[in-house]
Amino acid sequence: MRDRDRKPKFHRSEGSKGADKRPERRRETGRRPPWRGREGADDDTVILYGWHTVTAALANPRRQIRKLLLTENAARRLTEDKIDTRVTPEIVRPNLIDQRLGPDAVHQGLLMEADPLDSPGIDTLAEAGIVLVLDQITDPHNVGAIMRSAAAFAVKAIVTTARHSPEATGVLAKSASGALELVPLVTVQNLARSLNEMNERGFMTVGLDSQGHENLGAVALQEPLALVLGAEGKGLRQLTRETCSVVARLDMPGEIKSLNVSNAAVLALYIGASRLGLMG
Known part of the structure; x- marks a missing residue:
């Protein structure tokens, strides 16, 4: 089976409260600090949600992903479209994402936590x-x-x-x-x-x-x-x-x-x- 046909691996979230293992983030010296994000998360975590927003981030090799939450429907659609999730997603119910973002956010079953992008000079x-x-x-x-x-x-x-x-x-x-x-x-x-x-x-x-x-x-x-x-x-x-x-x-x-x-x-x-x- 070719790599591009390989289905992404998913695991279902059981609501555990264990600490996330986040990859160590290195900052290049001489670079300006990134445009930071605080909405809905601790420290400088960037919150991305919605189909176009998340899939664009998945396609951007400069975007470092910390966590990816997907509903079953969203995970199925990503698989059908052969979109590489790059990390193992957590499969969750839609209301869990609703709780994170609020009832008015149109998330389409996708929520990503990521590092901010570097800001060029x-x-x-x-x-x-x-x-x-x-x-x-x-x-x-x-x-x-x-x-x-x-x-x-x-x-x-x-x-x-x-x-x-x-x-x-x-x-x-x-x-x-x-x-x-x-x-x-x-x-x-x-x-x-x-x-x-x-x-x-x-x-x-x-x-x-x-x-x-x-x-x-x-x-x-x-x-x-x-x-x-x-x-x-x-x-x-x-x-x-x-x-x-x-x-x-x-x-x-x-x-x-x-x-x-x-x-x-x-x-x-x-x-x-x-x-x-x-x-x-």
Whole structure:
């Protein structure tokens, strides 16, 4: 029997309270600390749930898995789709996952505990294509949706602040629908300083703000391009605005002149990718 046809081994959880044997995690020196997750778990454990989120993590060799809980139906589907679980899962009843996540979480019978992914440094950003910069956007649903759009538009990375940003776990990961494994997250301590560094490296940093001087569609965009988005309501902070090389707006023809930040990100990415000839 070929390895790829081999069925994953499962064991059924009996609800024991024995200590988990977690693999020792090594951190490379000189690397920035990972974007940590705390939701629903101890220490820096990342919680991932839902079909697309968990299967994307299983397909990512950089994701170190600690524990995998599956319902019988989810385990059967993984076997039928020949998806390697990489670790021996625990087969549990759906209500056990419900208890872990709460009744509103759509987990589809899959829950993973994993290590956070390492966060690359700002100096590793590719000097081509598009990068997104998030200025204190705290809603995990919005950040997850932005990540999903970023993956669709082949964004090179997302830059965000270490503080005033959601953890890369739980709701955010579910909203990202697997994009957490595809788009590098670069966390920085000081956003204005990082934007200055990007300006010095030749990035065109374009802040999106309703009070921008030009419509984004009329700006002469160039690579590498960094689109900077602010939180809903507050928008870009003053120092962020002052550090961007251009501040532009998104003009709307209808009565409502503003968009949810995740929708604004999609529109800005479409304009940017189209103007730069990145649409294929």
